[in-house]
Amino acid sequence: MKEKNVILQPAKKNRRKIIRSIIQLIVVLFLAVVLIKAVFLTDKRFAEAVPLNNKEGFIALSYFGVSRNDSPKYVSKKNLEEQLTLLEKQGYQTITQKDILDFYQKNKPLPEKALFLSFEDGRTDSSIFAQNIMEKLNYKATMFTYANKMDTRDQKFLKPKDLKLMEKSGYWELGSNGYRLTYINIFNDKGQSLGMIDENNIPNKTTIEYYNHYLMDFIRNQYMIPSETRQEMEIRIKKDYKLMQDIYQQEFGKVPKAYAIMHANSLYNNMDPLVQSANDKEIKDKFLMHFNLELSAYNDRDSDLYNLNRLQVSPYWSTNHVMMKIRQASNQNVEFKIGDPALAQKWHTINGAAEFDNNKVTLTSAPSSEGRILLKETMPQQYNVGFTFKGNVVGEQAFYVNYDDKTNSYLRIALIDNELVVSEKLPASDIVEKARFPLNEIKWNEEEYAFNKATVYTYQDTQKGSRIVEEEYPRNLRKNRVFNIAVNKDKINIDVDNVLSETIQINPSLHGSQIGFGALFSHKDTSHEQYADDIYDTLIEDILITDRKDQTIFTNQYTNFEKVKYKSTTLFNHVVDFFIETF
Structure with a gap:
């Protein structure tokens, strides 16, 4: 039996080589066509x-x-x-x-x-x-x-x-x-x-x-x-x-x-x-x-x-992030990308810019201030909200509950530099932090840390060791966080990634009936990083809001057909990218 395997092994290797050569040829021809169309036949x-x-x-x-x-x-x-x-x-x-x-x-x-x-x-x-x-x-x-x-x-x-x-x-x-x-x-x-x-x-x-x-x-x-x-x-x-x-x-x-x-x-x-x-x-x-x-x-x-x-332009900036940078520098009247107008009509932009694209909302803050959107639909006393935050770890991605636009009062649940921070703002009062919960540590590659190393430094600086602080995260590092929030009249239950689960009491003075999202840059000191700026993008995917009878109040999730189509396209793109990088 062992001898048979040894005899067959060269044939298997040859088949693999032939298959690999065919794949390489297809990829090379594909790239050649792209190159010729893109550069040489303009x-x-x-x-x-x-x-x-x-x-x-x-x-x-x-x-x-x-x-x-x-x-x-x-x-x-x-x-x-x-x-x-x-x-x-x-x-x-x-x-x-x-x-x-x-x-x-x-x-x-x-x-x-x-x-x-x-x-x-x-x-x-x-x-x-x-x-x-x-x-x-x-x-x-x-x-x-x-x-x-x-x-x-x-x-x-x-x-x-x-x-x-x-x-x-x-x-x-x-x-x-x-x-x-x-x-x-x-x-x-x-x-x-x-x-x-x-x-x-x-x-x-x-x-x-x-x-x-x-x-x-x-x-x-x-x-x-x-x-x-x-x-x-x-x-x-x-x-x-x-x-x-x-x-x-x-x-x-x-x-x-x-x-x-x-x-x-x-x-x-x-x-x-x-x-x-x-x-x-x-x-x-x-x-x-x-x-x-x-x-x-x-x-x-x-x-x-x-x-x-x-x-x-940084690779992780959204289109509206670039537009906001242009407006900030030039004071020109710059328009922002809205995306799906039907979805956009369901939201009110308080500050910043919002793009609605299929199952994703990208909320971009204005410089040094929070971007904020509110869903126009009013919420019942009891409802459930599910969504995924996909923005950069360093920054503030916020969800608002019991929001009252007239009194500017609300309960705020925010991801801030990989911590969950719950705050409340009562009518005619300042915002007050109620609770803070650390989230599980994020593993990341040191190559993702964007130091501004090419600068003036002394011998004493060079002897201080690595400037990477283990407790800090690079501004360009992203992490998905899945939220499921149950809102009741007097309390909310917050679940993050099926790992952290907390119950927060709602102040009876908070009478608002709207929900919303926020985006704000992090105030942490990042003088050693290249990409620190005062504009931030919150990425929100797969929002689903249902009432106590499980009836949908709002959603931007894909239908089953759309989800299959999206996953197929994504898989194809990954395969093509793999062969481009490998061969």
Whole structure:
């Protein structure tokens, strides 16, 4: 029997190889078709006649990459299309690098709602998944690239032949992120100096505690003392810009007009003055504009051409989150995405913005204040509510009971930084916390923790060990929490994930008969994180409200047919994504 198994084993292996080869071929052909359609067979962009009456300024959006579906690092194609389509619907027109130069140098006006759109790092997936969207909207964008990626075999990055075709299509312009993505003055979480390492050669990024980018500082030794003289530093930096210049000149016959240094916000801010001077000289010698900041989405008439802003869009932001950031920066009258109008009609938006999409409600707060929606339907004295919170752990996702809009009184059940907090607000009184319950600890990957490590630091800083605090969670970490709440006249029973179950007494002064949801950013100190901001998205799925007779008062849950359809589509997408990433 054993011999028979041994004899049959090669045949099994061969069959597996054949099947695997067929699957790989199908996936390769599929990707080839997508690539050809998206990049190489594009229509020529046509120039639209747009009124030029804007002498105030423009917004600038930047994306690090685009993925086929949701990703912790890159915005999904679906979200990118939703965001750009909503902007186009409101009259936002993309502007070119020349438009920006003419605006600042020749006082030429821009379109009323001007948008400078860009993608950073020169990633192939950005061009593949963004191209069709650009064609639909007749948008134009700048692709920022690293010069040293031009002659590598790494297919994640666009090559000169790709970029030339993209430029020829009229939908793209070329920009530069510099010559390389290399880190210097690296220290691990044990305080050990690792010197200088190229981004692709870092063995384990979770152990890297401090670093800086190649052009941001002197090369320093294990005690953070400069190991090069001023002259050596200037020669090194000048050489890096020269290497970049030579590659662009060789491949394109020109250096791009636009530059975006890595990392943002350091130049003219907290950089060593000598290093700053060396960079400033090279940038102004080789480029005509520089997107140096990522602090805001807006550039006004008085902005410096060599210190321009762009908003780097985070992958986990909702469409309305992006719109809220634009409104916050520009004070422009920005419209928000509503989604299903029939569902939206059932709710009243008190503050912020709400999108209703199938079984999901996305509630986005206004800056530094709570977003809040109320169901218009009044509740009976006894009812049951079920839903799932799916927002980021760090933040406040709230559910309101016995809400009275006239007296601004309510009982509030909120997820706050992975704790369940119950508060009440009586008429003409301040909100008071009634109870607080810790929830089970969430396991997460350290790679999800978004430290702002590329910054100014001292030797003493590097010796303090890891900055990861076990009790804290990264702002971009999500966790599903399933709620089932039974509301009675004098008490409510709260169940979370079938693990935590608590009963809370309802103050008899709370006479309201509405329910609602809230969204608010976390006030915790996150100066060491990249993505801390004062706008927050609460994600609510599968709301079901029933009365004491189990009759439905409100629901946005899928029907059985819709659920099967959704799960089938999701499964197909996961399979395709697996083969794209694996092969």
